[in-house]
Amino acid sequence: MEITVNGAVRIVDAEPDTPLLWVLRDNLGLTGTKYGCGLAQCGACTVLVQGLPVRSCVTPVESVAGLPVTTIETVEQDDVGRRIVEAWVAHQVPQCGYCQSGQVMAATALLKQVAAPSDSDIAAAMTNLCRCGTYNAIAAAIRNVAQG
Numbered sequence: 001m002e003i004t005v006n007g008a009v010r011i012v013d014a015e016p017d018t019p020l021l022w023v024l025r026d027n028l029g030l031t032g033t034k035y036g037c038g039l040a041q042c043g044a045c046t047v048l049v050q051g052l053p054v055r056s057c058v059t060p061v062e063s064v065a066g067l068p069v070t071t072i073e074t075v076e077q078d079d080v081g082r083r084i085v086e087a088w089v090a091h092q093v094p095q096c097g098y099c100q101s102g103q104v105m106a107a108t109a110l111l112k113q114v115a116a117p118s119d120s121d122i123a124a125a126m127t128n129l130c131r132c133g134t135y136n137a138i139a140a141a142i143r144n145v146a147q148g
Contacts, residue, residue, distance in 0.1 A: 003064055005030070006074040016062035020054075021045045023061045024071060032072035032101045036129075043128025046102035047071050053109040053125075072101035080145070081108045087141035095132035102128050107142050116146050 001012055005028060012027045024030045024047070033056060036044030040055035047056045048070040075081035084107050087093075094100045103126070110117055110125040117125070122139050130138070 001061065001065055003061065003069060004067070005069045006071055007068070012061065014061050017060045019057050020047070020059040020061050020064055020069070021056040024056060024069075030071050030073055034098055034101055036099065036102075041129070042099065043102040043106060044099045046105040046128060048075075048105055048109055051109060051112055053106045070105075072104060075104060075108055078108065078112075080111050083145045084108050084111065084141070087144045091137045091141040091144065093134050093137045093141055095134055099128055099130050103130065103138055107138070107145075111142065111145055117142065 001014065001016065003010055003012060005024065010028060012023050014023050014027055021033060021035060024033050033047055034044040035057060036042035038057050040058040043055065045055055045057040046053050048054065049064055050067050076085050081104070084104055088100065088104060106126055106128050110122065114121050119139070122142050126138060
C-alpha cells in the first residue's frame with residue numbers, strides 16, 4: 001500500500017486495517033508519534049492528515065492512502081509548526097514530554113485553521129490529555145504564537 005508521510009510516498013506492507021500509529025512506528029521507524037491509550041482518548045498519537053488532527057491509534061492505514069500525513073518529525077518544516085515548537089520551549093511546556101508530540105500537532109492544526117483563537121477555541125481544540133497538567137502553559141504558548 002502507498003501512503004504519503006512527511007512529503008514522501010512510502011510503500012508499506014501492512015494489513016489495511018492496521019492502525020496508522022503502528023505503521024508509522026513499526027514499519028517506517030517514525031517513533032515521535034506515541035502510543036497512549038489506544039482508544040483515541042488521550043491524543044498522544046495525534047498526527048495531521050490533510051492538515052487536520054487525527055488520532056492515529058484508531059485510524060486504519062488504508063483510510064489515509066492518497067492523503068498527506070504529517071508527523072512530529074517534520075512539523076518544524078511548516079512555519080506555524082516551527083513557531084509552536086519554539087513557543088513550547090520558551091514556555092517550558094513539557095515536563096515528562098510523553099504527550100507533547102500530540103499536543104504540538106493539535107496546536108499546529110488549530111493555528112493553521114484559526115490564526116487568532118479565543119480561549120474557548122483553544123480549549124475546544126486542545127483535547128489531548130497531559131498527565132503532568134501543563135494545560136496552562138500549553139494555552140499560553142498557543143496564545144503567544146497567535147499574537148505573533
